[in-house]
Amino acid sequence: MADPPPGVRLGIDHGDARIGVASSDPSGILATPVETVARGDGDLARLAVLVEELSAVCVYVGLPRSLSGGEGPAAGKVRAFARELAALLDPVPVRLCDERLSTVTAEGQLREQGRKGKKRRAVVDQAAAVVILQGALDRERRTGGAAGEPVSPDD
Helix, strand or coil: CCCCCCCEEEEEEECCCEEEEEEECCCCCCEEEEEEEECCCCHHHHHHHHHHHCCEEEEEEEECCCCCCCCCHHHHHHHHHHHHHHHHHCCCCEEEEECCCHHHHHHHHHHHCCCCHHHHHHHHHHHHHHHHHHHHHHHHHHHCCCCCEECCCCC
């Protein structure tokens, strides 16, 4: 995807218990929260439904890296998840984007808004997905091309 086509993009924050989902406007300018999907049976199917309902043209999945840029076990889990998602969504492209500090950034933003405890935990995954997606959208605008690395559905 050299030149991103016009249309909605989704951002995904993958966690062990929950998946945060965000979407962009059709112009690819602004990311907003969509929902939190429980991990487990039916999670990929729910994401496929969201892609279809929102007519998404690309899905960005946050890839957790260490501050030094390395990848640990969490990154391996996300890569496996992204491959499964890419196979399910094909031909809609799935791309991995560096998500260093996305949850920390989201937590800080929610704290600044005065959200506490359970209320904050309930939306932090969506807020992290917004941070991931907004970063990808900003990179698209700066470079004129898609952000992140493509995920092949054939891997």
